[in-house]
Amino acid sequence: MSHNKMKIEFLSKSENESFARVAVAAFISQLDPTIEELSDVKTAVSEAVTNAIIHGYGHENGIVTIESEINDDEITIKIEDKGIGIKDLELAMQPLYTSRPDLERSGMGFTVMETFMDNLQVESSEGNGTRVTMKKKFKSLN
Secondary structure, eight states, X not given: OOEXXXXXXXXXXXXXXXXXXXXXXXXXXXXXXXXXXXXXXXXXXHHHHHHIIIIIITTSOOEEEEEEEEETTEEEEXXXXXXXXOSOHHHHTSTTOOSOXXXXXXXXXXXXXXXXXXXXXXXXXXXXXXXXXXXXXXXXXX
């Protein structure tokens, strides 16, 4: 039974999004993912971190936390911010909805996360931040 964990925190600066992708990719490399599996996770992490930076904190500096846990052939990734939170989570989860049309955001972040991961759970409360929990099983180990 394989079990491992990691946790990182970084400032909510857009240049840290690529760091987050690479850090999670390096962590899951022990699962010997296929190129496609690795790409899927990196894309989902990128979307979640970008949401935390742009929508969670806006122009303010804050901390984004990523916790990743491997249990056998499954990764659980939690990406959390202590930003403004999501006013209407059901609306925010709709494809093409964006709270920042001024930034030409596509509104597809949660849809992308759902597409590339096996499971997506989003918890948020206004004024207290947002936690995105994603899970993916790796077939390359089977």
